[in-house]
Amino acid sequence: MPARRKRRVRRSAAEAQQLILDAAEKRLREGGPEAIRLQDIARDVGISHPAILHHFASRDGLTQALERRAMTRLEAELVEAISSQPARGEAVVDVIERAFATLGDAGHARMLAWRVLQVASPDPEAQQRLLRALADLVHARRVELAQSERRPPPSEQDTEFVVRLAAAAMLGDGIFAPFLDASFGRANNPARQRRFREWFARLLAAHTGVSS
Amino acid sequence: MPARRKRRVRRSAAEAQQLILDAAEKRLREGGPEAIRLQDIARDVGISHPAILHHFASRDGLTQALERRAMTRLEAELVEAISSQPARGEAVVDVIERAFATLGDAGHARMLAWRVLQVASPDPEAQQRLLRALADLVHARRVELAQSERRPPPSEQDTEFVVRLAAAAMLGDGIFAPFLDASFGRANNPARQRRFREWFARLLAAHTGVSS
DNA sequence: ATCGATACTGACAATATTGTCAATAGGCGA
DNA sequence: TCGCCTATTGACAATATTGTCAGTATCGAT
Numbered sequence: 001m002p003a004r005r006k007r008r009v010r011r012s013a014a015e016a017q018q019l020i021l022d023a024a025e026k027r028l029r030e031g032g033p034e035a036i037r038l039q040d041i042a043r044d045v046g047i048s049h050p051a052i053l054h055h056f057a058s059r060d061g062l063t064q065a066l067e068r069r070a071m072t073r074l075e076a077e078l079v080e081a082i083s084s085q086p087a088r089g090e091a092v093v094d095v096i097e098r099a100f101a102t103l104g105d106a107g108h109a110r111m112l113a114w115r116v117l118q119v120a121s122p123d124p125e126a127q128q129r130l131l132r133a134l135a136d137l138v139h140a141r142r143v144e145l146a147q148s149e150r151r152p153p154p155s156e157q158d159t160e161f162v163v164r165l166a167a168a169a170m171l172g173d174g175i176f177a178p179f180l181d182a183s184f185g186r187a188n189n190p191a192r193q194r195r196f197r198e199w200f201a202r203l204l205a206a207h208t209g210v211s212s
Numbered sequence: 213m214p215a216r217r218k219r220r221v222r223r224s225a226a227e228a229q230q231l232i233l234d235a236a237e238k239r240l241r242e243g244g245p246e247a248i249r250l251q252d253i254a255r256d257v258g259i260s261h262p263a264i265l266h267h268f269a270s271r272d273g274l275t276q277a278l279e280r281r282a283m284t285r286l287e288a289e290l291v292e293a294i295s296s297q298p299a300r301g302e303a304v305v306d307v308i309e310r311a312f313a314t315l316g317d318a319g320h321a322r323m324l325a326w327r328v329l330q331v332a333s334p335d336p337e338a339q340q341r342l343l344r345a346l347a348d349l350v351h352a353r354r355v356e357l358a359q360s361e362r363r364p365p366p367s368e369q370d371t372e373f374v375v376r377l378a379a380a381a382m383l384g385d386g387i388f389a390p391f392l393d394a395s396f397g398r399a400n401n402p403a404r405q406r407r408f409r410e411w412f413a414r415l416l417a418a419h420t421g422v423s424s
Numbered sequence: 425a426t427c428g429a430t431a432c433t434g435a436c437a438a439t440a441t442t443g444t445c446a447a448t449a450g451g452c453g454a
Numbered sequence: 455t456c457g458c459c460t461a462t463t464g465a466c467a468a469t470a471t472t473g474t475c476a477g478t479a480t481c482g483a484t
Binding site (some may be wrong): 031032033034047048110112113114116117118128129130131132135158160161162165167168169170172173174175176178179180182183184185195196199200206207 | 243244245246316322324325326328329330340341342343344347369370372373375376377379380381382384385387388391392393394395396397407408411412418421
Binding site for chain 4 (some may be wrong): 007009012038039049058
């Protein structure tokens with residue numbers, strides 16, 4: 001039978017870029033920064049490696065695009081997690097749980113870590129002041145709550161520290177969870193992990209005076 | 213004048229390995245995993261790159277030696293920080309401060325992160341159960357303290373969670389401190405950083421019932 | 425149906441990086 | 455002082471990876 005040539009598929013630029021970024025992100029998460037190799041990614045997607053260069057100009061362009069997309073998604077998910085919750089009840093636990101999931105389970109912490117470890121000076125363009133916005137949001141809610149309960153309002157510094165602790169803990173846990181488990185001599189245990197996250201949420205709730 | 217040849221220096225094997233590891237560690241901290249290149253490290257030390265291969269057999273051998281040394285030092289410093297402190301007074305603040313410094317300022321968190329991000333499955337050989345040992349240490353002290361003050365003793369899980377939070381927060385802060393600062397719209401500020409660490413120590417002290 | 429824009433490819437170039445090897449030389453003990 | 459051990463080196467090999475380029479094929483627009 002005749003050797004049939006492989007039909008060349010042609011995608012829209014946006015679609016091709018999506019596929020390439022997805023593959024690159026997967027490799028980055030699983031194998032670390034050194035696993036981002038054009039040839040490998042191209043093979044994953046099923047294209048030739050110059051196609052990647054066509055879309056992103058250079059390897060560095062690809063990594064920048066990757067970083068931008070990850071930051072955008074992260075911000076969207078965090079803002080969504082915080083602003084979509086009801087103001088009371090199990091709000092804190094839920095928000096913390098979702099933030100943990102976004103950073104840890106979804107792999108965003110690993111992406112960020114790679115960026116931070118690799119780039120010496122953070123790109124001023126990417127300064128989004130995300131935590132500033134979150135801290136202001138949280139602080140407003142704390143002040144409001146304190147007023148309604150006739151308690152003295154917390155200091156801004158205290159709220160900023162709360163947010164910073166949460167961010168550091170979630171990022172650290174997102175990267176090191178398997179390492180921490182092993183160092184405690186524990187196997188990976190989702191139930192225990194959930195208990196830890198709840199415990200942390202209640203600790204923060206107790207400190208901030210918000211009902212858990 | 214006569215072109216004088218560069219005199220070849222000859223060090224002991226241990227000394228040469230020290231210098232090589234120091235240079236590799238510096239590059240790793242400053243430039244990330246991809247910055248560990250034999251030629252660059254050799255230039256930093258002032259030797260030729262085959263000398264590195266002579267001492268460590270391969271690039272991978274070098275990175276393994278680097279990891280082992282970092283883990284050994286980390287454990288030694290943490291155990292020292294915890295066990296050398298007086299049992300009361302400003303103990304918690306001091307221990308937390310030293311642990312932060314070891315992980316963050318000394319760059320061990322970055323080293324660990326690189327390892328964890330790069331290696332898919334943690335090396336069972338390197339399982340040191342360091343956190344298990346620390347948690348047991350802390351728990352014993354908490355129980356002792358609770359007894360002397362006629363309070364009910366804390367649960368083991370609570371202590372483990374305290375240690376896990378501290379570890380995650382310190383590791384996260386050690387890696388992301390510049391990023392967090394930027395995201396808060398703040399310049400690097402050592403005084404503020406110290407305040408944060410103290411604040412965190414007092415939060416833990418309040419929760420654990422230990423005097424700050 | 426034709427045409428133009430461009431996503432895509434194969435072959436090749438340029439470069440960098442790890443690793444090998446034979447030869448050299450510095451320090452230490454006899 | 456002599457001789458051995460081995461730390462060290464320069465040259466080279468092998469390989470991998472990014473990037474270039476000219477040409478092709480596909481899809482949408484007219």
